[in-house]
Amino acid sequence: MTKTVVVVGTQWGDEGKGKITEYLSSKANIVVRYQGGNNAGHTIVFKQEKFKLNLIPSGIFRAEKVYLGNGMVINPKALIEEMKVLNRKGIDTSSIRISNRAHVILPYHIELDCLQEELKADQKVGTTKKGIGPAYVDKYDRIGIRIGEFIDSEIFGEKLQINLAEKNKLFSLYNKPPLCFQEIYQEYLEYARILKPYVTDTSYELDEAYRLGKKILFEGAQGIMLDIDHGTYPFVTSSNPSAGAVSIGAGIGPNLIDEVVGVVKAYSTRVGEGAFPTELKDEIGDYIRDRGNEYGTVTGRPRRIGWFDGVIVSQSRRVSGLTGLSINLLDVLSGLKTLKLCVAYELAGEEIKYVPATIKEFSKCTPKYIEMPGWSEDITQIKQFSELPLNAQNYVKKIEEITKVPVVMVSVGPDREQTIIIKTIF
Numbered sequence: 173m174t175k176t177v178v179v180v181g182t183q184w185g186d187e188g189k190g191k192i193t194e195y196l197s198s199k200a201n202i203v204v205r206y207q208g209g210n211n212a213g214h215t216i217v218f219k220q221e222k223f224k225l226n227l228i229p230s231g232i233f234r235a236e237k238v239y240l241g242n243g244m245v246i247n248p249k250a251l252i253e254e255m256k257v258l259n260r261k262g263i264d265t266s267s268i269r270i271s272n273r274a275h276v277i278l279p280y281h282i283e284l285d286c287l288q289e290e291l292k293a294d295q296k297v298g299t300t301k302k303g304i305g306p307a308y309v310d311k312y313d314r315i316g317i318r319i320g321e322f323i324d325s326e327i328f329g330e331k332l333q334i335n336l337a338e339k340n341k342l343f344s345l346y347n348k349p350p351l352c353f354q355e356i357y358q359e360y361l362e363y364a365r366i367l368k369p370y371v372t373d374t375s376y377e378l379d380e381a382y383r384l385g386k387k388i389l390f391e392g393a394q395g396i397m398l399d400i401d402h403g404t405y406p407f408v409t410s411s412n413p414s415a416g417a418v419s420i421g422a423g424i425g426p427n428l429i430d431e432v433v434g435v436v437k438a439y440s441t442r443v444g445e446g447a448f449p450t451e452l453k454d455e456i457g458d459y460i461r462d463r464g465n466e467y468g469t470v471t472g473r474p475r476r477i478g479w480f481d482g483v484i485v486s487q488s489r490r491v492s493g494l495t496g497l498s499i500n501l502l503d504v505l506s507g508l509k510t511l512k513l514c515v516a517y518e519l520a521g522e523e524i525k526y527v528p529a530t531i532k533e534f535s536k537c538t539p540k541y542i543e544m545p546g547w548s549e550d551i552t553q554i555k556q557f558s559e560l561p562l563n564a565q566n567y568v569k570k571i572e573e574i575t576k577v578p579v580v581m582v583s584v585g586p587d588r589e590q591t592i593i594i595k596t597i598f
């Protein structure tokens with residue numbers, strides 16, 4: 173019996189993981205996030221209402237408990253704001269548990285994120301400017317402030333003072349005014365007071381829940397190409413969105429993971445800078461962007477659009493050990509006469525089927541496509557795979573063939589009902 177499922181992004185993030193995790197969470201008892209912070213953004217339609225979530229796992233609408241794991245970096249102000257928005261709409265947030273080992277994002281992280289991007293000029297990463305990178309840097313530099321320390325006013329005060337002294341020296345190098353200790357301390361003490369009741373040892377609780385037979389869903393943020401190790405470094409985020417990070421970022425053994433569902437768009441999108449071999453800078457790209465409403469949830473930036481890239485999704489299968497694929501936004505492609513799928517790259521006259529490690533090489537990769545006929549029918553109300561137009565069925569089967577991962581779900585619209593289930597998970 174499946175007890176644990178991981179949901180990961182198999183492209184550049186924004187694959188629609190929120191919809192799938194929200195759907196799967198109706199079968200799970202517990203939903204856990206294990207990396208990243210409020211750089212992530214899910215739009216979830218629940219009971220005909222749209223919700224935007226950045227930090228809180230999508231399971232908040234249905235699961236018994238939702239966990240913010242130790243691998244996350246948490247902006248307390250943003251978290252409280254998100255809780256308030258949900259509460260105002262009648263959603264109970266008392267089921268949230270926050271790891272005492274997760275790291276806190278403070279105003280100086282955000283300031284540094286902006287300054288560093290500015291300094292990098294045309295080499296900028298295109299971050300979400302939420303302070304994610306600088307907070308992870310502090311974690312690995314062993315000067316970060318963990319949630320468990322944050323809720324202890326004495327330790328928080330001491331560490332904040334030391335860190336701020338160092339950061340203010342940095343700000344002076346950037347010709348920026350220093351940040352005021354008292355202002356931050358007083359404001360964040362109040363956030364700590366609000367969040368304290370939610371803080372716990374999440375690894376310990378998850379272990380107990382697992383032993384009691386609870387079903388656990390792990391929700392990844394971002395996607396494989398933004399993984400700090402396996403993505404298009406340096407145009408990546410500062411954590412590991414791939415499934416291997418579940419074990420570290422939630423504090424559970426890797427042997428406890430039963431299924432890994434990769435969420436994939438029927439095409440590709442990317443926000444921020446960096447090479448993108450299958451990018452479409454033409455009217456087809458505009459058509460997909462409009463139909464798919466491809467604008468960032470966090471920053472509102474228009475997303476870059478491209479054809480489906482089988483090399484990248486295969487890399488995701490390899491790194492994350494995908495056991496199933498969930499294809500999203502298939503309906504967006506309706507109306508296109510011909511569809512292209514990238515099956516390999518050409519690099520220096522050679523065919524390769526992996527993503528090269530350097531940006532220099534990656535930006536020289538030209539995609540090798542196969543073409544398939546499209547379909548014109550509206551597929552948004554279809555409930556069975558066999559009812560899809562034949563060309564749409566063939567497109568899905570081709571993705572399966574290219575990636576070597578069985579397709580378990582196909583999404584044909586934003587609503588939870590607009591999901592074709594091929595294999596039941598959980």
Ligand code: IMP
Pocket residue numbers: 184185186211212213297298299300301302303304305393394398407408409410443444445
């Ligand atoms: P950061 O995570 O804010 O440091 O941004 C680093 C890179 O990851 C930038 O290219 C961002 O646009 C991208 N990124 C971060 N989070 C997401 C996400 O949830 N979806 C898509 N792109 C993201």
